[in-house]
Amino acid sequence: MTSSNSQAGTRIKAVLFDFDGTLSTLRAGWEETMAPMMKVAIAGSAPLTPEQSAELDREIAAYIDQSTGIQTIFQMRWLAEQVAGKGWNPEVLGEWEYKAEYNRRLLESVNARIERLRAGSLSASDYLMKGSVPFLEELRTRGIEMFVASGTDHPDVVNEAEVLGVRHYFQDIAGAPVGRADCSKEKVIADLLEEKGFRGDELAVIGDGKVEIRLARERGALALGIASDENRREGINPVKRERLLAAGAHHIAGDFLNKGEWLEWLGWQTE
Template sequence: MKNFMIEVLMNKGLPFEEVAKEVEEYINYSTGIQTIFQMQWLAERVRQIETAPKEMVNPWEYKDEYNRRLKAVVNRRIESILKKDKRPEDYMVKGSKDFLNYLKKLNLQIYLASGTDFQDVIEETKILGVYDFFDEIVGAPPNKMMSSKDILINKLLNEKHLDARNIVIFGDGKVEIELGRKIGALTIGVASREDELGGIDFIKRERLIKAGAHAIIGDFLEKEQVLKWIGII
């Protein structure tokens, strides 16, 4: 997403250093929200630069182009898994699959909410071999500007009548952490280094702490320690 946004804004005549700084700050701020909302920000910046009418800059067109590029990357990864050149774990935060398996053995309900389009989330979780761990998956609804994370939280509270004190939210974005704090759930920020799929990225850590995370982890390798701290085991 970073490279795509920089490319769009540089094509409008802005210098690279200025664009890169602005885009990096925005992505750090917006991680976890629906893709369409991020493209709405991009469209608004383009309108400001060009002083173009709102209807001339369509965030859905930016989303389609971004998704097309992202899909090409994802498809290459899927192909590498299917050819057994890579393992699913090579594209997952360290320990995450074992952690999900452990939670399932404890008969805990597991839900996934993603800002990525719903069908893409389903496909990717199946390829990664984690689809069956989840009791329900919620992704971005097609052609709608709605937050999948709000949708899931509302369902858990209002339809399943869960007590927020019995909900634990793991996430790498401030959106889900803030939502969790708002309802009174326990929140754990996942501040993984993307190049290592583990360890602590200190910029992410700072962002998640500001969002209100009760605790920060870099990966799921110490699953027993995490679950003991939560009070599950």
Template sequence: MEPMMIKAILGEHFHDADEALYHKVQTRVLDFVDKTTGIQTLIQMKGLVKLVKEFGIVPNDQVLDEFGYKEIYNKELLEIVKDREEKLKKGVLAVEDFTLKNAVIFLEKLHRAGVKLYLASGTDEEDVRSEAENLGYDHLFEGRIYGAVGDVNKEAKKIVLDRILDMIGESKKGQLAVFGDGPVEIRETHKRGGVTIGVASNEIKRHSLNKSKRSRLIKAGADVIIPDFSQLSQLLKLLNVQD
């Protein structure tokens, strides 16, 4: 997302912007993406519109709305996904190259233990399902995969949490545990009395701690903070799941 946003802000000056300007734009974009992790892509694109106008590099008549920028983002994302699929098929890269340390193993252990798994994302639902299928863990959720539906008033994560609580009842809300790297799911679960595990991950390394993300997740109400899923036994014990 960051490269696409930088291009949108710099416009025709993407290739000839001086180092100071490029660095200023890059810093703002990285901070924005970091702070908006977990919210709907369309809302992030609304924020991009504001950034483009704020910097004022692109003429007003060339500034797109959130839907225009989202279309550009989706096209670039599709290219990345296709490239990833090819490398997976050829064996050049493995699932572990795209997921946090031990994440899939952790999901498999929970599934074997009979835990009902739900996946909710701010990314478009079609893309969320496609990625889960391509990386081979979609079956663990047994169809319970949800994402954005193009309506900013319908927050997938909140809808899923409400649906789960409706099924299990308020008296069993302590059985609800949510893992997430965005403040949205942590805050909504905390308000509902569930257990919240904030994943303050370094997404480039796919392991180790992201300190700025850690601070935001704690403020959102995380009960526990983890950098990845390397401590499998401790996590299963926390959830009262037999290994």
């Protein structure tokens, strides 16, 4: 699936990847962890009517959908504002307290998956988007520099890249700075353009969220969307596809299996 490509004719020299949902599916299902946690925090023990409960579900789902890709602390800031604003739950925590609870819940499933990897009952390929390792290998052989920027906490994304056996492909991995509300993706793109000296048309950003796509477009980079089905690890997720189209992705795929197509988008014709 494509839209117009303003980068035609230029060979990409650097690629910035999002991580979760783009390369890794270790955190697949995070939405199903965040949504009920948010609902409990907002509603507390208040006796909501069925209509109020359904409307709250819709509000939470809509927010999660439009905030995909941002740093978790900003999602928890929204949660704290909702708890205070609706007034159903007298116990209003701080954004960092909500983040700690969300991370605790999410890491239960993530760590269980990592343990299965370490025990050998599953392999790294069971948690990588299909075609991703051959694609990364192809980029490396062509001398294209690769980077990761993620809204996941920095120590966690580094550890998960290591567990999945892909850390060595990247010149740098930047996760969310622990204890600071900074956008790692925005900073990494700025550093690549302003400090490392890549031109906008020499940089591609690949991700499954609108945040990185929007940032790429703002800075004149090639914005490539991956509308990943994180359960199947291949094929198009139509919800993500619509989100990425709205954000302005130049091209959209569901996985990395068609390596030739990806290379063509990057300006590198296959032999």
